[in-house]
Amino acid sequence: MIKRLPIFAVASLVMVVSACSPRQGAVADDPFERLNRSSHAFNKGLDRNILSPLSKTYTDVVPDPVEDSVSNFARNLSLPGKVVNNVLQLDLSSAARNTARFALNSTVGLAGLFDPSQKIGLVEKSTDFGETLQGWGVAEGAYLELPLFGPSNMRDGLARFVDMLFLDPAGQILKPPVSEYRSASTVGALLQTRQIYGAQIDEVLYGSADSYAQSRLVYLQSRRFELREIANDDYIDPYAEFE
Amino acid sequence: MIISTPMPNLNKTNLARRTILTGLVSCALAGPVFALDKRVATQLIDRLVGEINAAIDSGMSETKLIGRFERIFADYADVNIIARAALGPAARSAEPAELEAYVAAFRGYIARKYGKRFHEFVGGKIIVTGTNDRGKFFEVMAVTELRGSAPFDVSFRVSDRSGQNLFFDIIIEGISLLSSERVEIGALLDARKGNIATLTRDLADLG
Numbered sequence: 001m002i003k004r005l006p007i008f009a010v011a012s013l014v015m016v017v018s019a020c021s022p023r024q025g026a027v028a029d030d031p032f033e034r035l036n037r038s039s040h041a042f043n044k045g046l047d048r049n050i051l052s053p054l055s056k057t058y059t060d061v062v063p064d065p066v067e068d069s070v071s072n073f074a075r076n077l078s079l080p081g082k083v084v085n086n087v088l089q090l091d092l093s094s095a096a097r098n099t100a101r102f103a104l105n106s107t108v109g110l111a112g113l114f115d116p117s118q119k120i121g122l123v124e125k126s127t128d129f130g131e132t133l134q135g136w137g138v139a140e141g142a143y144l145e146l147p148l149f150g151p152s153n154m155r156d157g158l159a160r161f162v163d164m165l166f167l168d169p170a171g172q173i174l175k176p177p178v179s180e181y182r183s184a185s186t187v188g189a190l191l192q193t194r195q196i197y198g199a200q201i202d203e204v205l206y207g208s209a210d211s212y213a214q215s216r217l218v219y220l221q222s223r224r225f226e227l228r229e230i231a232n233d234d235y236i237d238p239y240a241e242f243e
Numbered sequence: 244m245i246i247s248t249p250m251p252n253l254n255k256t257n258l259a260r261r262t263i264l265t266g267l268v269s270c271a272l273a274g275p276v277f278a279l280d281k282r283v284a285t286q287l288i289d290r291l292v293g294e295i296n297a298a299i300d301s302g303m304s305e306t307k308l309i310g311r312f313e314r315i316f317a318d319y320a321d322v323n324i325i326a327r328a329a330l331g332p333a334a335r336s337a338e339p340a341e342l343e344a345y346v347a348a349f350r351g352y353i354a355r356k357y358g359k360r361f362h363e364f365v366g367g368k369i370i371v372t373g374t375n376d377r378g379k380f381f382e383v384m385a386v387t388e389l390r391g392s393a394p395f396d397v398s399f400r401v402s403d404r405s406g407q408n409l410f411f412d413i414i415i416e417g418i419s420l421l422s423s424e425r426v427e428i429g430a431l432l433d434a435r436k437g438n439i440a441t442l443t444r445d446l447a448d449l450g
Contacts, residue, residue: 210430225417238328
């Protein structure tokens with residue numbers, strides 16, 4: 001009960017907040033730009049000084065199959081939380097798919113170190129509480145860049161904390177040392193992801209004239225694409241502008 | 244009746260001559276002049292994708308690839324409108340000569356930038372999957388097939404509003420080239436206090 005109540009408290013808070021800030025098409029709704037820009041400067045420094053070099057060292061030193069197993073382990077333990085969201089979205093076929101994946105990888109895949117599900121085409125249906133809220137009719141609200149977590153928006157930023165605190169069965173069941181292995185593997189997965197998307201991340205952060213504005217655009221457009229909530233005016237009609 | 248008999252003949256020859264001439268001129272200038280519909284839009288992007296695939300498959304150096312991309316962009320993209328839209332409101336108040344020089348510099352910049360990006364695709368290819376009629380334009384959908392990486396969605400927005408059938412935006416996993424360039428060019432222009440001439444000069448070293 002204690003765990004269930006806050007979800008709705010947070011959900012209604014998100015709805016109140018997002019009702020105050022209507023979506024404005026291609027132009028980012030960014031009333032917190034000053035604050036966001038300082039988070040961005042902090043995040044960029046963190047990437048430049050810690051994440052990026054550490055990711056390089058990690059992927060250079062650790063053999064690829066080990067890297068993959070570390071990431072598989074982390075990803076597998078995030079599946080129960082995704083199943084919870086699939087159910088909240090009444091998407092039972094994805095819930096079944098993610099459950100089957102979790103069962104197979106946790107057993108045949110040796111506690112999730114390997115990914116036999118992938119080989120039989122049982123791919124993950126990724127989701128989160130932000131998508132659940134979207135399904136419940138919550139608009140994305142103002143743009144946010146969160147310290148440590150990076151680009152987000154009111155809805156998905158709050159949803160992220162709901163996912164971590166309340167919708168993560170593995171986090172509530174696991175005890176040390178397994179919970180510690182999990183935390184370590186999550187860091188490993190992050191370092192591997194930083195390496196895989198290295199060229200794109202570097203381009204946005206270090207190759208653009210205004211990395212804050214560019215990462216805001218990249219986040220908003222790819223998130224809307226992911227959640228299929230693209231409005232007609234999200235993209236520019238260049239001919240209409242010069243008619 | 245008597246005078247009207249030779250008239251149609253005269254008109255017919257005139258009309259035929261004009262049709263042939265127009266046909267020749269438009270072939271020479273614009274290439275295909277088919278009215279834009281779903282099929283024509285798909286064929287255009289099929290040819291474009293064929294050229295991109297051939298270019299990334301050719302094993303040519305990055306420098307040569309960029310030159311090839313500049314030609315591909317010139318043939319298939321409405322670089323003129325992309326450049327203007329990227330400049331945003333400043334394009335309205337710019338002097339015509341200033342704008343022309345900027346568009347010319349933008350051509351090289353965009354080819355270098357995306358030529359480099361497509362160079363990362365070496366060993367992969369793009370496959371056209373379908374076309375949607377979106378009212379004022381057609382959206383041709385495609386997916387990439389890359390080694391060691393999950394496929395991703397690419398779409399090309401095609402319009403004939405320039406007088407030719409050309410694409411005006413590429414959207415990769417939801418991220419629009421046009422939107423991204425408007426942010427980039429806008430930031431570059433701001434950093435130069437709105438001076439288009441300085442921006443034009445600096446674009447030569449960017450991308």
